[in-house]
Amino acid sequence: MDLQLDALNEALKAVKTLRSSVGNFFVTLSQGVRSDHGEDNKETKFILELQDLISEVNSHMRRVDQTCSCLAPAPEGLYNLGNTALLAQETTQDRQALYSELVESYKWTDKLHDCSNLTVSYLQQNVMKRTYVNAAGNAKRRRYTPSSHNVPPQTVDNVIASVDRLFSDMTLTVTRPYATNAILQITLGRSLKAVVAFKGLMIEWVLVKGYNEDFVSENGHLDLWTESRYQVFRKITDNANAAMLHFYSPIHPDLAVRSFMTWFHSLMTLFTDSCRRCGNHLLLGMPPTWRDFRTLEAFHEDCKP
Ligand SMILES: [Zn+2]
Incomplete structure (x- = not known):
């Protein structure tokens, strides 16, 4: 992070130097031939001076190019919010924060999306059937939407x-x-x-x-x-x-x-059935409270198969 900031600082300095050398060139150009060029070959001296200034601009330009190539590219594509990026240039104070908030909320939504994808894959491994576990192999597994909770x-x-x-x-x-x-x-x-x-x-x-x-x-x-x-x-x-x-x-x-x-x-x-197993009505003071799910036969709690 610090390295990145240093590189950015360097690049900004290079741009500043470039601007001032370009400024120098135009100031000199607008002043035209001056008295300190003397009388002899004053035009040639003036042109030579401009050439020096231009080569200075050139070298500063190269410096800008170099420093910019050192900068890591911005994470492009990840959060490219299109025209909304212009919000960052909003001049009204209370709207300036909008863009960063927007980016935050996009990040949040992305995270939510990832989490829900994970959840879906976990839940698919464990279909919430309460019974009828298909122990005999799932060759003919049916996909269905449990909608029995939502009927007229x-x-x-x-x-x-x-x-x-x-x-x-x-x-x-x-x-x-x-x-x-x-x-x-x-x-x-x-x-x-x-x-x-x-x-x-x-x-x-x-x-x-x-x-x-x-x-x-x-x-x-x-x-x-x-x-x-x-x-x-x-x-x-x-x-x-x-x-x-x-x-x-x-x-x-x-x-x-x-x-x-x-x-x-x-x-x-x-209260009238007797237990299918022990044949008694009561066991430990309780009637046969268990009924087989299939045959409906009565059993005591302790006698059930
Ligand atoms: Zn019994």
Whole structure:
């Protein structure tokens, strides 16, 4: 950096010397033949003097050329902002800083662009599928845009209505307290209640409580967060969220909802089922809280396969 500044200083000095020698030449030329040229051959003496001055200008010119060639070229092309460079010559004080700010913001945008490119390549290595990991090899990997979070409310209503028709003993109520996203309240026979929060057609959150509990907070709003006071329903909540993640499918979001609801419906007989493995109703004071995702068979937490 210092070297660069020294070279620049040298170049500027050379330009100054060149200017003054050019100035000298013209001053001498404008004065014409002077008395100190004497009487004999005064024109020749005058011309010789001008020739000396011109050769001086020439040598100074060479010096300027030399010093300029030592200067490193400005980083051209990198931040060539076209005509906006003229902003740097703005005479109004408060606009003078505009150009440097512009360059800064361009640099910032470039950096942002680089970072986002990196991010994209990282994210592409890890497609955010929640389930259906294709362990059998990815020969037929499909590219898709996960858009299940952005569907019209009518589509969500239709899917929920089709589920409602499947199970007559399950009461479904759809509300939309938070803009367009649906909250589904489920009453499963006389066994339990649940709220399911959707984002588009994607299930985001499941909370299960006892039949005698409610989902109303102190100020009368829908309460999606307070856990059940019963251990069994807290366990069911955990399992339901695991099921929700298991059934999640960005390609067939409606199927995911239907599969989840079918699984969830199997909890109807939570307190009457016996465990598929040990055959008992209770183990450590808990009913069989686990349902197999595929066969819907009941298992105790400690008996599950
Ligand atoms: Zn068991």
